[in-house]
Amino acid sequence: MTQPESVLLDVLGRHLSAVSARSVLTMGLARAHVDMQRPQPGDGRRLLHQIERGVRLYLADREAQDRCLRNVAHLLESHVEGQVEQQSRVSLPVNTEWDIVTVRSAGRSLCQQIGFSASFQVKVATAISELARNIVQYAGTGVIELATLATNPPGIEIVARDRGPGIPHLATVLSGEYRSRTGMGMGLRGTRNLVDQFEIKTAAGQGTEVVVRAFLT
Amino acid sequence: MHSGELHPQDVGRIPIIRLADNLVVSIQFSLSDRLVAQLKDDVTHAIDSSGALGLVIDVSGVDLMDSYISRTIRDIALVARLMGVLTVICGVSPLVAITLVEMGVDLKVVRSALNLDAALELLQDLRREAATRSTGQDTSA
Numbered sequence: 054m055t056q057p058e059s060v061l062l063d064v065l066g067r068h069l070s071a072v073s074a075r076s077v078l079t080m081g082l083a084r085a086h087v088d089m090q091r092p093q094p095g096d097g098r099r100l101l102h103q104i105e106r107g108v109r110l111y112l113a114d115r116e117a118q119d120r121c122l123r124n125v126a127h128l129l130e131s132h133v134e135g136q137v138e139q140q141s142r143v144s145l146p147v148n149t150e151w152d153i154v155t156v157r158s159a160g161r162s163l164c165q166q167i168g169f170s171a172s173f174q175v176k177v178a179t180a181i182s183e184l185a186r187n188i189v190q191y192a193g194t195g196v197i198e199l200a201t202l203a204t205n206p207p208g209i210e211i212v213a214r215d216r217g218p219g220i221p222h223l224a225t226v227l228s229g230e231y232r233s234r235t236g237m238g239m240g241l242r243g244t245r246n247l248v249d250q251f252e253i254k255t256a257a258g259q260g261t262e263v264v265v266r267a268f269l270t
Numbered sequence: 271m272h273s274g275e276l277h278p279q280d281v282g283r284i285p286i287i288r289l290a291d292n293l294v295v296s297i298q299f300s301l302s303d304r305l306v307a308q309l310k311d312d313v314t315h316a317i318d319s320s321g322a323l324g325l326v327i328d329v330s331g332v333d334l335m336d337s338y339i340s341r342t343i344r345d346i347a348l349v350a351r352l353m354g355v356l357t358v359i360c361g362v363s364p365l366v367a368i369t370l371v372e373m374g375v376d377l378k379v380v381r382s383a384l385n386l387d388a389a390l391e392l393l394q395d396l397r398r399e400a401a402t403r404s405t406g407q408d409t410s411a
Contacts, residue, residue, distance in 0.1 A: 240336070
């Protein structure tokens, strides 16, 4: 159980029996599809709604219900939404070429939400597009993870991970001497040119992981 | 920017419009790989069947051009040139232009213009130029 979860349970436990409190929380998390390890924007609101259903069910007195919910709301605001502010990480599947468009749009929206500049949005979306295309073309299937970095200046981290064949002759690909029919060399080098940090791990038959970070300048 | 982007799955193919002696392709949505590849085929066939003299690719609605998209547009221009048709790309947004330069994408083989008007004008100029030249060959490469 994560720390915010136990704090929530604690607050619910002050108004409900231990068993009811646990049940309200567990059901709430499941119904709201909230993972406290990886809080997402909007989680707090959805979780509160689900917890409200539980509390109204288990607590008879209307005033007691409201008191309990006020406490829960306050807690969610500081704990869950506060954490989102610091780090929200989303993991998106990349299986088809449509996913390339979906994933890069998600990256753009994420940057938009945080208030990153339009030029930064395009830069990030383009890098995501390159990495996602590499997954689709060479590994077939994989994931792209997007996370905001609460650094100074703030930034965004993109992780592209697949269990594909790996990239043979990585050094040649990155040096620009290699030209694939599909243009992978250009994609990886272009991505490296776009971002501030670029790390790549690849092993034959085991897959590839590319981690890039871009910071708002 | 184009936040209400049309999902490429909703778009069958990119229309190619005949305008006087030219073909005009105006891309007004986010590009998927398949759509770009389809465009390459369609343009090649359109050049062949229409006998057009120039091709304009208007990307003013494109919010993002990565290496694959720009490479395909370059390929289209190269194929068109081999078929005797000059290509001008226009409407590259400032943000897309900056990103392409930062990436190091080379689109030098494609002529470019600010907007559709300027592109059609440029094509006319280029054709006049070519007509006055006795060889009639494009030596800019």
